[in-house]
Amino acid sequence: MKGFEAVEFRIDRRNGIAAYQQIVQQTKQALRLGVLTPGDRLPTAKEVAEACAINPNTTFKAYRELEREGLVELRAGLGTFVRRSLARPQAGADSQLRGELEGWMARAREAGLERDDVSALVASVLEKQYAAAGAVGIVNSQEPRSISE
Amino acid sequence: MSNVTSTPIDMNRTAAPATAPKRSRGPRLTGVVWLTWRQHRAAYWTILAGAAFSVLWMTIQRADLIDFLTIHGWPGELSADWVQGAGTYSAMFNKVGLGLGFIPLVLGVFLGAPLLAGDLESGTAKLVTSQTVSPNKWLAAKLGISTVVVVVCMTAISLVFGWWWAPVKDENNILDWTAGAAFDNTGLVPVALTLFTVVGGVAIGMVLRRTLLAMVVTFVFGVVVQVVWAMNRLNLGQVVTRTTDKGVDGSSFPKVPSGSLQLDQSYVTGAGDTLGTSTCVHAASKEARAVCLEKADIVGWSVDYLPMSQMSGMQWLGSSILLGMTAAVAGFIFIWTRKRLV
Amino acid sequence: MDLGGPPEESAIEAYGVSKRYRRGWALRECSFRLPAGRICGLVGPNGAGKTTLMAMAANLLEPTNGSLKVFGAAPESAEAGRRTAFLAQEKPLFRRFTVAETLRLGRELNPGWDQQAAESIVRAGDVPMHAKIGTLSGGQRTRVAFALAFGKRPDLLMLDEPMSDLDPLVRHELMGTLLAAAAERGTTVLMSSHMLSELGDVCDFLLVISTGGLRMAGDVDEILSAHMLLQGVDNAPGQGRNPSPEVPADLARHTVIEYRTSGRQASALIRPDGPVSDRWQSHTPHLEELLLSYLRCPDAPALISPGAQVPGRLHGSETEAA
Numbered sequence: 001m002k003g004f005e006a007v008e009f010r011i012d013r014r015n016g017i018a019a020y021q022q023i024v025q026q027t028k029q030a031l032r033l034g035v036l037t038p039g040d041r042l043p044t045a046k047e048v049a050e051a052c053a054i055n056p057n058t059t060f061k062a063y064r065e066l067e068r069e070g071l072v073e074l075r076a077g078l079g080t081f082v083r084r085s086l087a088r089p090q091a092g093a094d095s096q097l098r099g100e101l102e103g104w105m106a107r108a109r110e111a112g113l114e115r116d117d118v119s120a121l122v123a124s125v126l127e128k129q130y131a132a133a134g135a136v137g138i139v140n141s142q143e144p145r146s147i148s149e
Numbered sequence: 150m151s152n153v154t155s156t157p158i159d160m161n162r163t164a165a166p167a168t169a170p171k172r173s174r175g176p177r178l179t180g181v182v183w184l185t186w187r188q189h190r191a192a193y194w195t196i197l198a199g200a201a202f203s204v205l206w207m208t209i210q211r212a213d214l215i216d217f218l219t220i221h222g223w224p225g226e227l228s229a230d231w232v233q234g235a236g237t238y239s240a241m242f243n244k245v246g247l248g249l250g251f252i253p254l255v256l257g258v259f260l261g262a263p264l265l266a267g268d269l270e271s272g273t274a275k276l277v278t279s280q281t282v283s284p285n286k287w288l289a290a291k292l293g294i295s296t297v298v299v300v301v302c303m304t305a306i307s308l309v310f311g312w313w314w315a316p317v318k319d320e321n322n323i324l325d326w327t328a329g330a331a332f333d334n335t336g337l338v339p340v341a342l343t344l345f346t347v348v349g350g351v352a353i354g355m356v357l358r359r360t361l362l363a364m365v366v367t368f369v370f371g372v373v374v375q376v377v378w379a380m381n382r383l384n385l386g387q388v389v390t391r392t393t394d395k396g397v398d399g400s401s402f403p404k405v406p407s408g409s410l411q412l413d414q415s416y417v418t419g420a421g422d423t424l425g426t427s428t429c430v431h432a433a434s435k436e437a438r439a440v441c442l443e444k445a446d447i448v449g450w451s452v453d454y455l456p457m458s459q460m461s462g463m464q465w466l467g468s469s470i471l472l473g474m475t476a477a478v479a480g481f482i483f484i485w486t487r488k489r490l491v
Numbered sequence: 492m493d494l495g496g497p498p499e500e501s502a503i504e505a506y507g508v509s510k511r512y513r514r515g516w517a518l519r520e521c522s523f524r525l526p527a528g529r530i531c532g533l534v535g536p537n538g539a540g541k542t543t544l545m546a547m548a549a550n551l552l553e554p555t556n557g558s559l560k561v562f563g564a565a566p567e568s569a570e571a572g573r574r575t576a577f578l579a580q581e582k583p584l585f586r587r588f589t590v591a592e593t594l595r596l597g598r599e600l601n602p603g604w605d606q607q608a609a610e611s612i613v614r615a616g617d618v619p620m621h622a623k624i625g626t627l628s629g630g631q632r633t634r635v636a637f638a639l640a641f642g643k644r645p646d647l648l649m650l651d652e653p654m655s656d657l658d659p660l661v662r663h664e665l666m667g668t669l670l671a672a673a674a675e676r677g678t679t680v681l682m683s684s685h686m687l688s689e690l691g692d693v694c695d696f697l698l699v700i701s702t703g704g705l706r707m708a709g710d711v712d713e714i715l716s717a718h719m720l721l722q723g724v725d726n727a728p729g730q731g732r733n734p735s736p737e738v739p740a741d742l743a744r745h746t747v748i749e750y751r752t753s754g755r756q757a758s759a760l761i762r763p764d765g766p767v768s769d770r771w772q773s774h775t776p777h778l779e780e781l782l783l784s785y786l787r788c789p790d791a792p793a794l795i796s797p798g799a800q801v802p803g804r805l806h807g808s809e810t811e812a813a
Contacts, residue, residue, distance in 0.1 A: 053692065057528075
C-alpha cells in the first residue's frame with residue numbers, strides 16, 4: 001500500500017497536555033527523528049479515533065496546525081501527507097551545537113547539579129529564549145507541571 | 150442500494166452471508182409486519198396450533214355424534230330411545246363449550262396484556278420508535294396482526310363448533326342454546342368476546358407498563374367481562390309473551406316453539422293483569438279452587454319465552470356491542486400512545 | 492476558534508425548552524444550539540434532565556414549554572426522525588432475536604439502512620451473527636446497539652450514558668468504534684456521560700445542565716480559554732477547610748465560579764474580566780477540573796458561548812435568580 005502509516009499516536013491522558021498537542025508533538029518528534037519522511041501519509045482522523053478513542057476533530061485540529069507550519073499537506077480525498085522533514089543537520093549527533101551542550105552539561109555535573117536542577121535550568125533558559133515562539137515547544141519536556149492539587 | 154451485496158474483501162471473517170435474506174416459506178414479511186410476527190411468533194403459532202387442534206378434535210367428535218345419531222334414525226325422525234344414550238354427548242358439548250369459554254380470558258392474559266406492556270417494560274418500544282417508523286404504524290401492525298390471528302382462529306372454532314352442534318341444535322336437553330356453552334361459542338360471539346378481552350388487555354398493559362401486573366389485571370378484567378356478559382346475555386333478546394283464554398286447567402298450557410327458553414309463566418285475568426301461579430293453591434278442594442279462580446277473574450295463561458329463532462339476532466346484537474367497545478378501546482390506545490409511548 | 496466561513500448548520504436548536512413531570516420540573520428554559528458535526532458531551536448530576544433533553548430531541552417526549560428543532564425540522568417530523576438515532580441508556584434490544592435478526596430489524600425499519608456499516612461494527616467485536624442477544628455480554632450488546640444506531644446512517648446520534656456499564660477496555664474499544672464511525676460520516680454526536688475524565692478527549696462541544704437549567708454550553712476550547720484556575724495564599728486563613736470562604740476583594744471584578752481555601756492556600760476558578768493581580772498563579776484549567784467546579788457550585792453564573800447561542804435570542808451570561 002502506498003503511503004503506509006509510519007506512526008501511531010499514543011495519547012497519554014494523565015500528563016495534562018491537550019490531546020491535539022500530543023499529536024502535534026509526536027508528529028514533530030517523528031519528523032525530527034526521521035521516522036516520518038516527506039511523502040508519508042499520516043493516519044486519518046478515523047484511524048486515530050478508532051485506535052485512541054479521541055475526537056476526530058482533535059486530529060483535524062492537530063493536522064491543521066501542522067499544515068500551518070508547513071510540515072504536512074492535506075490532499076483532498078487522499079489524506080494528510082508529510083511535506084518536509086524536521087531532521088536538522090544542526091541538531092544531529094555530530095553537530096557543533098550538540099557538542100557545546102554536552103560540554104556544558106558535563107560542567108554542570110562537575111559543579112554538583114542534580115538531574116532535576118539541570119532540567120529546571122534548561123527549561124527556564126528555554127522559556128526565556130523561546131518565549132516568543134509560543135508555548136508549544138516547551139511541553140516536550142516530560143517534567144510534571146508544577147500544579148499542586 | 151448497495152447494502153444487499155456482501156463484501157468479498159473481508160474473507161478472513163466468518164459467515165459473510167449471515168444476514169442474507171433467508172429462503173422464505175410463503176409470503177416474505179417486511180417492515181413492522183415482519184417485526185411484529187418475529188417478536189410474537191411463539192404466541193401466534195401457539196394460538197394457531199391450538200385452534201387447529203380444537204378444530205380437528207371437534208371434527209372427530211362430530212363424526213362420533215353422527216354415528217350415534219345415524220343408529221337412531223338420523224337424519225330422519227329420531228327413535229324415542231335415543232335420549233338414553235345422549236347423556237355422554239350432552240356432557241361432551243357442555244364440557245367443550247365450557248373449555249372454549251376460557252379462550253377469551255387466556256388470550257387476553259397471554260396475548261393482549263404483554264403485547265405492549267412487554268415493550269414498554271423492557272424499553273424495546275423506545276428501540277422501535279427510534280427507527281424510521283411512525284409509532285402508529287407499529288401499533289397498527291401489532292393490533293392488526295393480533296386481531297387477524299384472533300379472528301381467524303375464533304371464526305374457525307365458532308364455525309366448527311356450530312357445525313358439530315347443528316344436528317342436535319333443536320334438542321334442549323343436549324345443549325341449551327341460551328347457555329354460555331352454546332351461545333358464546335357460535336356465530337360472531339366468540340370472535341367478539343375474544344377480541345374485546347385481548348384489546349382490553351393491550352390497553353391495560355399500555356397503561357400499567359408492567360407485564361406481570363397487566364396479566365393479573367387483565368385476568369380480573371376478563372372475568373368481569375364474562376360475568377357481565379353472562380348476566381346480560383338474555384337481555385339481548387325480545388321476550389315473547391303468549392297469553393291464552395282457555396282457562397288454566399289440564400292441557401290449556403300454551404305451546405311454545407321447540408327450543409324456546411321459558412322465562413316466566415303466570416295466570417292472566419280478564420282485565421289483562423297477570424297473577425302468580427300460586428294464586429288459589431291453598432284452595433281446599435277442586436271446586437273451591439275453581440271458585441277462587443273465578444273470583445280472581447283468571448281466564449288463562451301468560452307465558453314469557455325466548456324463541457330459539459332469536460339466537461342469531463341476539464348474537465349479532467351482542468357481538469356488535471362488543472366490537473363497538475373494542476373499537477373504542479383501540480382508539481383509546483392510539484390516542485394514549487401518541488403522547489406516552491415511551 | 493478558527494471555524495470561519497458561513498455559519499454552520501445546527502444539529503439541534505432549543506428555544507426555551509422546559510419539561511415538567513408530575514414530580515416537578517425536569518428541565519427549565521434551555522436555549523442553545525449544537526452545531527452540526529460536533530461531538531458533544533452532555534454533563535450533569537443525576538436527575539438533571541439529560542435524558543429528558545435527549546428524549547425530547549428524539550421525539551420520545553414532548554416539551555411542556557418551548558420548542559426544539561433538529562436540523563431545522565420539528566422532532567416529530569419524518570425528516571427529523573430519519574436523521575436522528577437515539578440509544579437509550581438501557582440499550583433495549585429484543586433479547587430473543589439473534590444479532591442478524593436485530594440488524595434485519597434495522598434494515599426493515601429504516602429506508603437508508605447501511606448493512607455494511609452495521610455489520611462491520613458487529614464484526615469488529617467478533618460478535619457471532621447467530622447468537623441470541625440475550626446470550627451476549629454487556630459489551631457485545633452495546634456493540635450491537637451501536638451497530639443498529641449507526642446502520643440507520645443518522646446525522647445526529649444521541650447516546651444516553653453509552654459506556655456506563657462497561658469495563659475500561661471495552662469502553663475504550665467501543666469509544667474508538669463510535670468516534671471512527673462518526674468521523675467517517677461527519678455524524679453529530681450528543682452523548683451524556685459521567686466519565687468527566689474521558690470527555691476531554693472525546694468531546695469538542697459541551698452542554699452542562701444541573702437542577703434543570705443549562706449551566707454551560709459551547710466549544711470546549713472556548714470554554715476552557717474563558718476560564719482561569721488561580722492559586723495563591725489566602726489572606727485570612729481559617730481553621731482547616733472552610734466550606735464557604737469569602738471571596739477576596741481583588742477577585743470581585745471577575746466572575747468567580749468557585750473559591751476554596753485549604754489552610755493558607757486558596758484556589759479559585761474564575762472567568763477573568765481583565766488582568767488578574769500578580770499574587771495569583773494562573774493556569775488554564777483541565778476540563779475535568781472545570782466541570783467539577785461547575786457541578787459543585789450550581790449557583791455559579793451560566794456560560795453560553797457565542798457558538799452555542801440560538802439565533803434571534805439574546806443571552807445574558809447571567810442566570811435568573813433561582
